[in-house]
Amino acid sequence: GQNIDQPTEMTATEGAIVQINCTYQTSGFNGLFWYQQHAGEAPTFLSYNVLDGLEEKGRFSSFLSRSKGYSYLLLKELQMKDSASYLCAVRDSNYQLIWGAGTKLIIKP
């Protein structure tokens, strides 16, 4: 079966750095997405990786290793507004998105 694993919940301190991991087992691979979802709101796109390596976008970076079936989202200089759930999703060989259950990130002052 297809599976996306990410931690259920993480806690970090304002101003610090946090890394949210995502491991996947899917039928084929056509890209990996990270989305942010604030409580009671819709998911919004953060990043897309299709090749191995690091993609940087401001305070957020996303890394992919296809051989290891692994990705992480790195958030720097954490702000209180970064408290949200972070969803990892992989596009399989049929171009369907397989979603992880999300990681709830709690930022403490």
Added chain:
Amino acid sequence: IAGITQAPTSQILAAGRRMTLRCTQDMRHNAMYWYRQDLGLGLRLIHYSNTAGTTGKGEVPDGYSVSRANTDDFPLTLASAVPSQTSVYFCASSDGPTGELFFGEGSRLTVL
């Protein structure tokens, strides 16, 4: 403002009733999707449409139907609602099979 509009935003429904969740986008995206989101589970695809006039079944299609008469509209119908269909429903669109998804604000449905 361009985007996706869903209606209603919230609804309480008696079991056995018919319900249609509306979704309209103005971005001229070809692909549209309906997901449900339940606590502790990832987003699960109900139905999708790659282009107007075509639809396909996702991971959890039973009890739901969709239509795609034009590019902009993609309604989701529950023919006879059951309590297990209590969920938050998100409509989304993309400009192609590899594109990022744009989500509507969600419709919270409670079936009693």
